[in-house]
Amino acid sequence: MENSFSYIAGSRAFHGSIPLVMGTRFDMLVCDIERRPAQDIWENICSNLAGMDGLLSRFSPESEVYKINEGLVSTLSPDLQTVLEICSGWWLRTGGLFDITKHDFRKLRWSAGAIDTGGEKLDFGGMGKGLALKYIQDLMESRGVTSAFVDFGSSSILAMGSHPFGPCWKTSVANPYEEGQVCEVCLKDNCLSVSGNRPSYSGHIINPGDGTPVNSRRIVTVVGRDPLEAEVLSTAMMIATPQERESIMENFPETEVKTYDL
Amino acid sequence: MKETQEPDLGLRRFLKGLGLLTGGAALLSTAPWLSSCTPGEPASTKGRKARIALIGCGSRGQYHLVMMRSIAHAEVVALCDDYKVNLDAAHAMVPSARTYTDYRKLLEDKEIDGVIIATPLGLHARMTLDAMAAGKHVFCEKAMALTLDECKSVYEAYRSSDRVLYYCMQRMFDEKYIKGIQMIREGSLGEVVGMRCHWFRNADWRREVPSPELERRINWRLYKEYSAGLMTELACHQIEVCNWAIDKMPSQICGMGDIVYWKDGREVYDSVNVTYRYSDGRKICYESLISNKYNGMEDQILCKDGTVDLTKGVFYLENDNLNSGMKQLLQQIKTRTFASIPAAGPSWRPELQSRFTPHPVISGKVSVNAGQSMVAADNDGSDIILSAFCDACLSGRRAENVVEEAYCATTLCLLGNMAMEEGRTIEFPEQYKIPYMKF
Numbered sequence: 001m002e003n004s005f006s007y008i009a010g011s012r013a014f015h016g017s018i019p020l021v022m023g024t025r026f027d028m029l030v031c032d033i034e035r036r037p038a039q040d041i042w043e044n045i046c047s048n049l050a051g052m053d054g055l056l057s058r059f060s061p062e063s064e065v066y067k068i069n070e071g072l073v074s075t076l077s078p079d080l081q082t083v084l085e086i087c088s089g090w091w092l093r094t095g096g097l098f099d100i101t102k103h104d105f106r107k108l109r110w111s112a113g114a115i116d117t118g119g120e121k122l123d124f125g126g127m128g129k130g131l132a133l134k135y136i137q138d139l140m141e142s143r144g145v146t147s148a149f150v151d152f153g154s155s156s157i158l159a160m161g162s163h164p165f166g167p168c169w170k171t172s173v174a175n176p177y178e179e180g181q182v183c184e185v186c187l188k189d190n191c192l193s194v195s196g197n198r199p200s201y202s203g204h205i206i207n208p209g210d211g212t213p214v215n216s217r218r219i220v221t222v223v224g225r226d227p228l229e230a231e232v233l234s235t236a237m238m239i240a241t242p243q244e245r246e247s248i249m250e251n252f253p254e255t256e257v258k259t260y261d262l
Numbered sequence: 263m264k265e266t267q268e269p270d271l272g273l274r275r276f277l278k279g280l281g282l283l284t285g286g287a288a289l290l291s292t293a294p295w296l297s298s299c300t301p302g303e304p305a306s307t308k309g310r311k312a313r314i315a316l317i318g319c320g321s322r323g324q325y326h327l328v329m330m331r332s333i334a335h336a337e338v339v340a341l342c343d344d345y346k347v348n349l350d351a352a353h354a355m356v357p358s359a360r361t362y363t364d365y366r367k368l369l370e371d372k373e374i375d376g377v378i379i380a381t382p383l384g385l386h387a388r389m390t391l392d393a394m395a396a397g398k399h400v401f402c403e404k405a406m407a408l409t410l411d412e413c414k415s416v417y418e419a420y421r422s423s424d425r426v427l428y429y430c431m432q433r434m435f436d437e438k439y440i441k442g443i444q445m446i447r448e449g450s451l452g453e454v455v456g457m458r459c460h461w462f463r464n465a466d467w468r469r470e471v472p473s474p475e476l477e478r479r480i481n482w483r484l485y486k487e488y489s490a491g492l493m494t495e496l497a498c499h500q501i502e503v504c505n506w507a508i509d510k511m512p513s514q515i516c517g518m519g520d521i522v523y524w525k526d527g528r529e530v531y532d533s534v535n536v537t538y539r540y541s542d543g544r545k546i547c548y549e550s551l552i553s554n555k556y557n558g559m560e561d562q563i564l565c566k567d568g569t570v571d572l573t574k575g576v577f578y579l580e581n582d583n584l585n586s587g588m589k590q591l592l593q594q595i596k597t598r599t600f601a602s603i604p605a606a607g608p609s610w611r612p613e614l615q616s617r618f619t620p621h622p623v624i625s626g627k628v629s630v631n632a633g634q635s636m637v638a639a640d641n642d643g644s645d646i647i648l649s650a651f652c653d654a655c656l657s658g659r660r661a662e663n664v665v666e667e668a669y670c671a672t673t674l675c676l677l678g679n680m681a682m683e684e685g686r687t688i689e690f691p692e693q694y695k696i697p698y699m700k701f
Contacts, residue, residue, distance in 0.1 A: 002621055011595045015588075019579055019621055023450055027588045031595065059448045061289060151588060154607050166600030171587075174607035184602055194606050221606075 001050045007035040014038035024153030031147035056124040076115040097236040099208035129156040130231025159187035193230035217262045224255035292444040298661035312655035315340035318381035319352035336652035369396035376655040384488035387412035399426035401651040405494035406672040428651040429668035436643030438575030442623045452566030457546045459500035464555040484528035491530030492550040493675035502671035511699040512538035519682035523553035536678040576620035666698040
């Protein structure tokens with residue numbers, strides 16, 4: 001996997017980037033850190049992102065998900081079983097709105113080492129970046145990182161600590177339909193996930209209830225502590241009715257969801 | 263068919279590299295013609311050699327003879343050319359081969375499974391039809407034929423035959439093209455919005471003529487009796503790639519062609535600019551000029567979020583280097599300032615860049631064809647497609663869509679010439695449409 005990095009010695013900051021992983025771009029800025037530990041973190045992240053891409057990609061013939069979707073295997077690795085169990089939990093907590101089959105999650109049957117998809121296709125696009133950021137969050141905390149800004153495809157942002165010269169990481173959310181911004185968020189030891197359509201890419205979120213694509217000019221922002229939770233909820237909230245939103249979010253009092261109809 | 267114990271290492275290595283040997287359904291949907299040479303029926307071909315004859319022993323034919331040396335599951339058993347110099351040269355390369363000066367006599371030879379046709383374009387259709395009628399499998403150089411009617415005749419003969427027919431559209435068997443097209447079709451770079459292809463050389467396209475009466479035969483590319491010029495000799499490959507990338511056919515063609523520099527009695531253009539327009543408004547912008555080589559050869563597929571240059575096997579991202587948010591953030595860190603970071607949104611926002619970084623489509627060493635040779639380029643898929651044909655001669659499995667792709671590309675090139683000569687925009691004619699075409 002192609003990547004590049006640079007260390008800004010005068011600022012004790014490390015910037016790493018991957019031009020294409022999980023279908024998008026990845027950027028990481030870590031501040032107040034020496035070059036060697038930063039580079040170790042970067043190598044760990046690159047290795048794990050490549051591994052996740054290899055596990056969850058729908059397109060790579062080498063990935064486990066690809067082989068399962070094509071009916072080439074019915075075996076299940078422990079790693080993918082863990083991811084499926086996480087997805088199962090989120091399917092329940094979102095009242096079925098977050099669904100990696102985009103159709104009927106209940107048809108999936110798995111046990112240790114085996115899976116029966118019931119004809120459904122697995123698509124982890126709505127949670128892969130969140131899962132990756134959660135891993136990175138844990139990694140950085142364990143390595144004592146106090147200030148970092150991680151941007152995964154612009155729709156998933158992880159903020160560790162605060163900007164070296166400010167009280168937080170002040171981040172603005174762009175309006176995809178016209179010049180300007182939708183909102184500005186102060187991130188500090190939390191994360192931001194943004195879901196929505198854009199003029200050139202609409203209808204990619206599917207309502208599993210009736211199979212219809214969501215085509216509305218809507219942006220959902222979710223700010224919370226857990227990147228995976230934010231990622232899943234931002235997708236689910238794109239689909240949810242106002243009543244469903246209220247009902248689901250009662251279980252996440254620490255998480256802030258905002259919906260913008262543009 | 264003769265016995266051999268040697269495996270076809272080149273073809274298998276290629277398929278393994280693509281992932282086909284470990285189950286590549288997605289790749290097969292990108293390049294369905296590969297299914298003809300996947301090891302689905304290895305027992306049927308194991309230990310046998312296809313007996314191949316070469317018709318047309320000029321430079322390209324001799325290039326194929328070199329390629330045949332590394333194809334273990336085939337042997338060259340016969341050669342044919344009515345130009346003694348070329349026949350002798352080829353015979354020196356394969357002394358064991360029988361020689362013919364009339365291809366019809368060669369086709370009567372029952373000890374031949376398949377023929378390679380590497381003759382001037384004007385002879386392709388007749389020789390292909392005769393060879394299939396004689397029960398031979400056929401590998402023909404592109405383009406398919408000199409006229410639209412000939413193309414239709416060959417296509418219909420193929421449809422009513424069970425013979426294998428390949429056209430040497432080697433980009434279809436070039437790993438960097440296959441992986442690049444797969445990347446495009448998966449939408450990794452966003453929607454395809456246009457295509458730009460060009461082929462520039464600075465050479466007169468001539469070969470040395472030992473005697474004046476041989477001028478038109480040796481320099482056949484320059485005369486309309488045998489050749490349709492730059493469109494069929496060069497553009498044909500590139501137009502096919504564009505259609506392949508978006509799985510559609512253009513419906514309108516316009517262009518301008520001229521003899522700008524090489525005013526030496528030739529009849530075909532040395533400068534062409536042709537625009538192909540698809541029904542949804544997307545276009546192929548095609549240009550070829552053979553009196554300036556600065557721009558070389560490129561097949562560019564332009565997507566909303568990036569560009570793939572298939573010729574070089576690289577892609578460029580619209581939002582490369584840094585997105586504006588990260589760029590601003592780094593600037594803040596360097597200048598010890600604090601401000602809002604315009605980083606978030608449902609997608610990347612396009613940003614005008616003055617510099618783009620190439621990223622490889624495939625890992626490892628990539629062979630890049632600069633497009634300057636009149637004969638061939640190394641590792642451009644020519645060896646693989648020939649090997650696949652020899653494999654198909656043994657298995658009898660026809661390569662899905664190869665003939666259809668050649669038909670589409672050739673008819674578009676011929677219509678490009680028609681548009682230039684008549685100075686008008688041409689709608690794709692109904693009588694030459696085939697069910698494979700999606701407009």
